[in-house]
Amino acid sequence: MKDLAAAEKAVEMALEISSGDEADAVCMVTDRSLSRFASSVIHQNMAERAASLTIRVFERGSAGVATTSSIDKAGIEAAAALALDLARRSQPIPDFRGLHRSASRPAGNAWDEATARMTPAEKAESLRDVFERGRRDNLLFAGSFSTTSGALAAGNSHGVRQSAPLTAADISLIALGRGSASGYATAMSRRIAEIDVPALAAAASMKATMLEGKEETLEPGTWTVILEPAAITEVLDWLNNIAFSGQSFEDGSSLLVGNAGRRIMGENLTIEDDAVDPSFLPFPFDLEGLPKRKIALIEKGVARGPLTDKVAADRLGIEPTASAASLGGQERGMGLHLSMSGGDETLESLIAGTERGIWVTRFHYLNGLLDPKTALMTGMTRDGTFLIRNGSVVARLPNLRWTQSMVEAFSAIEGLTRERRIVGSYWNPLGGTRSPAVKIANWKISGRSGG
Amino acid sequence: MDFEDRILRDLVRRGVRYADIRRTVTENERVHVRNGSVESIASALERAVGVRVLVGNGWGFAADTDDSDEALKRAALRALEVAAASHIAASAPVTLSETDAVKGSWSSQWEIDPFSVPIDRKIDHLLAATEPLRGDARIHQVTGEISSYRQRKEFASTEGSRIEQTTTEMGAGIELLAISGSEVQRRTWPNPFGGDYQARGWELIDELDLAGNGPRIRDEAIGLLTAPKAPSGRFDLIIGSSQLALQVHESCGHPVELDRALGTEISLAGGSFLQPGMLGSFRYGSPLVNLTADATIPRAIGSFGWDDEGVPAQRFHLVKDGLFVNYLTGRDTAPVVRGSSNGTVRAETANRIPMIRMTNISLEPGEGTLEELIADTRHGILVDTNRAWSIDDVRLNFQFGCEIAWEIVEGKIGGMLRNPMYTGSTPDFWRSCDAVAGPGTWRVWGLPNCGKGDPMQTMRVAHGAPAARFRQVEMG
Numbered sequence: 001m002k003d004l005a006a007a008e009k010a011v012e013m014a015l016e017i018s019s020g021d022e023a024d025a026v027c028m029v030t031d032r033s034l035s036r037f038a039s040s041v042i043h044q045n046m047a048e049r050a051a052s053l054t055i056r057v058f059e060r061g062s063a064g065v066a067t068t069s070s071i072d073k074a075g076i077e078a079a080a081a082l083a084l085d086l087a088r089r090s091q092p093i094p095d096f097r098g099l100h101r102s103a104s105r106p107a108g109n110a111w112d113e114a115t116a117r118m119t120p121a122e123k124a125e126s127l128r129d130v131f132e133r134g135r136r137d138n139l140l141f142a143g144s145f146s147t148t149s150g151a152l153a154a155g156n157s158h159g160v161r162q163s164a165p166l167t168a169a170d171i172s173l174i175a176l177g178r179g180s181a182s183g184y185a186t187a188m189s190r191r192i193a194e195i196d197v198p199a200l201a202a203a204a205s206m207k208a209t210m211l212e213g214k215e216e217t218l219e220p221g222t223w224t225v226i227l228e229p230a231a232i233t234e235v236l237d238w239l240n241n242i243a244f245s246g247q248s249f250e251d252g253s254s255l256l257v258g259n260a261g262r263r264i265m266g267e268n269l270t271i272e273d274d275a276v277d278p279s280f281l282p283f284p285f286d287l288e289g290l291p292k293r294k295i296a297l298i299e300k301g302v303a304r305g306p307l308t309d310k311v312a313a314d315r316l317g318i319e320p321t322a323s324a325a326s327l328g329g330q331e332r333g334m335g336l337h338l339s340m341s342g343g344d345e346t347l348e349s350l351i352a353g354t355e356r357g358i359w360v361t362r363f364h365y366l367n368g369l370l371d372p373k374t375a376l377m378t379g380m381t382r383d384g385t386f387l388i389r390n391g392s393v394v395a396r397l398p399n400l401r402w403t404q405s406m407v408e409a410f411s412a413i414e415g416l417t418r419e420r421r422i423v424g425s426y427w428n429p430l431g432g433t434r435s436p437a438v439k440i441a442n443w444k445i446s447g448r449s450g451g
Numbered sequence: 452m453d454f455e456d457r458i459l460r461d462l463v464r465r466g467v468r469y470a471d472i473r474r475t476v477t478e479n480e481r482v483h484v485r486n487g488s489v490e491s492i493a494s495a496l497e498r499a500v501g502v503r504v505l506v507g508n509g510w511g512f513a514a515d516t517d518d519s520d521e522a523l524k525r526a527a528l529r530a531l532e533v534a535a536a537s538h539i540a541a542s543a544p545v546t547l548s549e550t551d552a553v554k555g556s557w558s559s560q561w562e563i564d565p566f567s568v569p570i571d572r573k574i575d576h577l578l579a580a581t582e583p584l585r586g587d588a589r590i591h592q593v594t595g596e597i598s599s600y601r602q603r604k605e606f607a608s609t610e611g612s613r614i615e616q617t618t619t620e621m622g623a624g625i626e627l628l629a630i631s632g633s634e635v636q637r638r639t640w641p642n643p644f645g646g647d648y649q650a651r652g653w654e655l656i657d658e659l660d661l662a663g664n665g666p667r668i669r670d671e672a673i674g675l676l677t678a679p680k681a682p683s684g685r686f687d688l689i690i691g692s693s694q695l696a697l698q699v700h701e702s703c704g705h706p707v708e709l710d711r712a713l714g715t716e717i718s719l720a721g722g723s724f725l726q727p728g729m730l731g732s733f734r735y736g737s738p739l740v741n742l743t744a745d746a747t748i749p750r751a752i753g754s755f756g757w758d759d760e761g762v763p764a765q766r767f768h769l770v771k772d773g774l775f776v777n778y779l780t781g782r783d784t785a786p787v788v789r790g791s792s793n794g795t796v797r798a799e800t801a802n803r804i805p806m807i808r809m810t811n812i813s814l815e816p817g818e819g820t821l822e823e824l825i826a827d828t829r830h831g832i833l834v835d836t837n838r839a840w841s842i843d844d845v846r847l848n849f850q851f852g853c854e855i856a857w858e859i860v861e862g863k864i865g866g867m868l869r870n871p872m873y874t875g876s877t878p879d880f881w882r883s884c885d886a887v888a889g890p891g892t893w894r895v896w897g898l899p900n901c902g903k904g905d906p907m908q909t910m911r912v913a914h915g916a917p918a919a920r921f922r923q924v925e926m927g
Contacts (some may be wrong), residue, residue, distance in 0.1 A: 033533070036905055037540070038715040044804050045537045046512040047529050048906075049522075052497075067495035069516035082494055089570040091489040120532065124539035131540055143718040144905045174718055252591040252630045328491045330483065364721065369839040370852050371870065373633040378850050380843040382721075401841075401848050401874070426719070426907040446850075447874060449843045 030150030061092030183207025238368030246312030246332030343416030509537030514802035552611035557756025561652030622648030648897030683927025691835030721844030736881030813915030817887030
């Protein structure tokens, strides 16, 4: 817990030193180790201690922001002085009514001692078993395995103070078989004990080896697809950016603008920002120190949201949603815990009920900037794409390109699994996404790899 | 570097085959205006120290954002612990290509130090460029940004290299968002992703002429709201320098990274369709296609004196007369293709593992002007400025959206077209190149946000590109 004390001390000192009319500060201190592997060999193996303190000072409604990795007295003094200087040179933020005046201190546990204690050697031992399985199955494994421990503290000059320790364990496995066959499995949790590495290796192996030699291809057109959580997470990450963020709502490009309270997607779809569910990736407060609460973004197909920081909330004239992901960042609020509701199906029942379809493990390199009002996106499938015919998985498929409006797709959901899985994102140190596998009709396949 | 010397000597005593120590101090400043007022002014200072060791065939790396001598000592011991863990699962032979020990320093050049220019001047410059663009109800947002960057870097290795380098950069751009009903159009100048970036000072900002180009892109953004949709089908496509730079990045720069080709980046960024057996024989593009890596281009943000393994910056062909002839390599990958490192290994900061990264990857210019290229095209489409990008995990199947397009009819520019998209397969696309315009259309574009690695590292790279023509490209 020394990281917690260091983060709290840095925020306290920053607020004590900072002048100006008001100020806030956030400090994150982490210790992380990460093992990357390919061809069943650990080829990049690292450990890192890191600290980052951001101070935002307001004077006459103008803000200056300074970030430093030096959280000793001299570093904090320099950052506070710089933030004040920048604020004095800036201009008032229109309609901003000031930082939070108070905030309750929420409960919530984001810490797991076993995760914090896990060493690079223990990770390597776990991976040794994975690689051994690969030798038995004639597969090679690639991927990464990381554990992080640390703490986040946030506060402001009006007396708001929050702090919490946190841990995370995150693993991604690709099993590489013959030719271009591959399979993928991933998991993330606050608690290492909840990550079943052998089961993930088995799942990735199964995807890499099933229907070996039975390969088909298909022509572009509309298909029923079953998207696993690792695919859905990429879509949610882009929706976060182009639809749910305060910035996209303020600039008018979000599909939520003008649709508040209207049904824009299917009744069987609910998407929330949920940092309070202990079974997800709980974290108790946002970076402006406001307690987290569950926020509906799409509720049974009806448009809600957006997610805001304090500045965007004031400008939009709405209640803040405790969604500050930075102090003064361009996103103006976004979801770090996007969660899609589940249904009552299993993956097996979704497949069994599909006459003609495609089972997708994972997407690659999505882009959601084609048309934000319809959330038109394009991307590729990878690491396990399969053809379903008459309720059975019958062949491996090459990686496919798709170009699809998510407004249309999420209006055509034919089933969701009860089970939901948590997937981490490289850009998100505090959370991840959670989703079921989802069956969607009329998904537009527009090409394939190499073709 | 006395303390580094002591640490390195100690690591050698403890049995490392190789070790290096890097220190970085990275400064960033960003001024952002939105709709006539300052939206944010932010400054960041990050210090870091990193130690990389090779013990037997196991790599270990440890880093800290505390760059004190005590933290460096701790990091060195931790790197040994991590390297030991690398051996537990399995190991493969590691061979480092030879490189000379270097004692030297390097700095990029600028006329007016970005950090010496008062914030007020940066704000005034952005407001003067963006404020006149407001007023039309269809313009929902006008933003502008000026960013300044400096990184000081030290490198010391057990082979005797001691290097100090400083890179200073600036970037700037403006962006308009026009909305009418469900139609959203975005126009940027000079480039998306915050503008253009060069290893220069304030003199770059004056040259970019944000204010002079604002009214044109405003009119284009408004015009695009009602312009006809770009058609679907196969068309002769002329791609402007800005968009072609990103095409080079995605479909050449990434697949020629040898670590990708060898599968070591496959878990996140993916692999490469360009496999070592194809070196020297694979027809990547038409004979007009010459692609180079050049880390020595003055003022380009992918330039440096030595890479983060102490290997000198170099210029070499990746694709020569259409043939695939070289990879980007590092010291532990080059031996796989029986070569020496060509000096492309870099890390974002000292607390990240150095890996193969693009430098300045460029399509070399051909002949003629853009006007001559258009006049030589009977019926086609001209596209420019990226709007959306996507490419598969081996860099074959790509799809790009652009901000703007124009129809070409009988060798003349016709009307504007909205939402152009084109798609293809990398070698088919480059083999269809039948004209590359001359140096007058060639420009180096700075791209400060190339993502790779885990933890993700954002690298500063650049691409020179002229305008060029590609026959019968799939659009829509």
